[in-house]
Amino acid sequence: MASQLPPLPRRRLFEGFRLRDLRRRLNIPQASMARRLGISVSYLSQIENNDRPITDGVLLALVREFPVDAAEINGEGGTAALLRAIDAATDSSVPADRIDEADVRRGIEQQPLLARRMVALHDAYRRSQEQLRVLDDRFDTGSGDAAPLPWEEVRDWFQAEGNYIDAIDRSAELLADALALDDDNVVRAFEDRLRLWHGVRVVGAQGDGSELSRFDEGARTLALNHALPPESRAFLLAHRLVRYEFANEMRLVIDRAGLASPAARELLSVGLANYAAGALLMPYGRFRAAAYEVRHDIDRLRQRFAVSFEQACHRLSTLQRPGAQGLPVFFCRVDMAGNITKRHSATRLQFAALGGACPLWIVHEAVAIPDRILVQLAEMPDGTRYVSMAKGLVKPSGSFTRPPRRYAVALGCEEAHAADFVYADALRTGGAATPIGASCRICPRLDCDQRAFPPAGSVIEIDPDRRRAVPYGFR
Template sequence: MQKTFIGPHLRRLRQERGETQSQMAKALGISASYVNLLENNERSVSVAILFRLMDTYGVDWREIAEDDASGLLPDLRTAIQDPLFAETRPDLTQLRAALVHSPDLAQAFLRLHRAYLSASDQLMSFAALDTNAEFASADSAVHDVFRRNRNHFRDLEEAARDFWSGESVERDEIYSALKQRLRQRLGLGVRLMRVEDMPDTLRDYREDLREIRLSEALDHTNRIFQLVHMCGLLEQRELLEQLIARSGLTDARGAARLRVELANYFAAAVLMPYEAFLSEARLTKYDFDHLATRFGVSFEQACHRATTLQRDGAQGVPFFFLRIDKGGNVAKRFNATSFPLAEHGGACPRLDVHTSFRTPGRIVPQFVEMPDRSQFFVFARTVDRPTWARHAQDNRLAVAMGCAVEHVADIGYAEPFVLSGTPMTPVGINCRICPRTHCDQRAHQAVVMPQPVNAMRRGATRFET
């Protein structure tokens, strides 16, 4: 059985109530020395003590026993790959110790490092003058919220499980059932609009007319998803606001982005119920075309849902999800792994997700290795976007899914490869902070590149020192 340490949680709980260790010990019926040991993570907490904490202080034992380190460790491992730490890079044991004994310090370090990256990126690209800079920071903040929650929201899963309230709705009847639900519960109608009547818009909620308008550019699958999304926004409004308040986001743009992503999460959980989806994923070895067909969703939606299967005791393969456009820009990212996804700019050009545009609709598999020697299996495929008109027929994006190599036995896309004989492609986070100086795909000089360029030598790129 895994040991549970609650030191920082317990210390914070005691300090919030203005108690000494002796006073808390008396309230819990244990010794002051034992409280001291618990606070310093020198003893794991027992189930009996957790329940005493719940009875005495009214705290949810699941929250106080929550393992924050599982979400912070990948972020720490990503941060220390920065060339700044090349000479004094702590190892994995030291990182784990920091999270156990000083989690607040670790979080402060991560905030400082993110601020440093953001400032560096703005200085290099003059992003301070770019009106999109605030939106980029809002997306980063939302990504951080999902990482802290290990890409899993228990409250939304429970709300999604109760969505149909025991009703048996056949998959080919979901669209009609959703329209009926919206009409009966919320007094809302649903109208399908012509593209020319709702240009450049896929969904529009007209509260004044009590109507949800959907563009005919949406296929049947995405019309269903948009209606469940609206059910989440409207029926689960109180729960969404609680989750936003709990996230700590105070910026209006960040809160708005988080609200949308939480509603997307809810919609995916309704259409792809946790237990059924996990069971089918394991049975088919994560065949996402099959999963999309079985649950009536898109390939991208099925991939995204797989990243959320992180419930304690019923975990799926931990994946990262990356979506890019044809210019290499990262348009969406979710992460349940230690793989460091770029926060600014594009993804590493050595990732074959970029080449998937050459073979639309086909899976492109790849084994990759990060600068810290961690290895991952990545597979990518293009996905189509709604087509508005003849001149916009090639609205493709590409999605990449990846997991640590120890999970490849569970992934059907890896079956044609023998791991021991498969070459690893060296990749990085992105060019701005990648330490691989001799990479022939480098597009930018790294932020920290102390050696000046040798004018008398031309390497693989003009940035090679």
């Protein structure tokens, strides 16, 4: 007999203690949890005290916000099935009328096999779109059918891991506790640990200042550029320290990664050390709690943890611990030429699709305006809206003969999470959004004046008697 979707919960669900335990385990204040669930604080308090049941609407919000943890409260799984069906029925990227939630619910109850088939087809559609994005990314890099380059292997591996490495992250949290790190003693604590536990002395770098650091294994010295700002000095010390402290953990991760080339394994080793250094400077639990407390205000976070603006942004993109996820954000770094040099997304926005190519995205403007935060409400062709923050940064080279490094970092979340993202306060969420798109090769927008070329597979239409910003149409 063919399997059916689980029945939707119809009992009065008094599981407030589980919801309260979930909130406390994730270290989320009642007010923040209430905002994320779309209910009042008093209503949430009544649910947690079992004075009111958890309704289907609250369960749906729980599944959306905490997909793994909500299973503890709704063991039957009916709400998760309903959410998948609603997602398929309301996906704005599908060229057909949407189905409202009440009709989806009736469909699951009356035609469960048809509903399951709809969800399966939608999953297949999503996979095909992702494959198209990958092909577009391959076209951008010129790699075609060739084996991926080492940096592509490592980038894709981190993306597949959700940009979270549990064994290393937890080890970093334990070491941070053991060192009793605070804002005033980070550099001293790292230098002492390196000297006393690993026989490494920290010295000043000699030369023209082109190197940030140099480690001499024979002399057991780590030379640091004297012009480094405090946060960069702390990061480089942490990077060297974790290569000793977490050598076994990193070796196991690399062995299990299954990367094809030796160069990719070496790059992954460096990437894991960078990851561990960030986790040591910004321990998971404390950093996550602080992020929600200040509503992901990067300047307040970087001051509290004595890190750089970019380091704080990057760390937010790694908060994917099962059972204690952070705000789902995307993060990227873009250079002056529009190349994305770092990227990760825990949202539906995937950079293989965006590719840094859309000129309407605020990050490109930010590159040219250093030390100023720009915000934007943007909408992708599938209707998903994002609140984006971007800031241009300049890293001095230390010499007139070498130009400084100029780039921008961007951080954003879906509009539904605007209440937990302080940068949304500068925008009128729910109002008009900038229509950004994917790479022009796969962007379906018909009315974009910024289009560089028509999408692949389209039929070009040219009217010599009409002049527009883009000299062609397509269908």
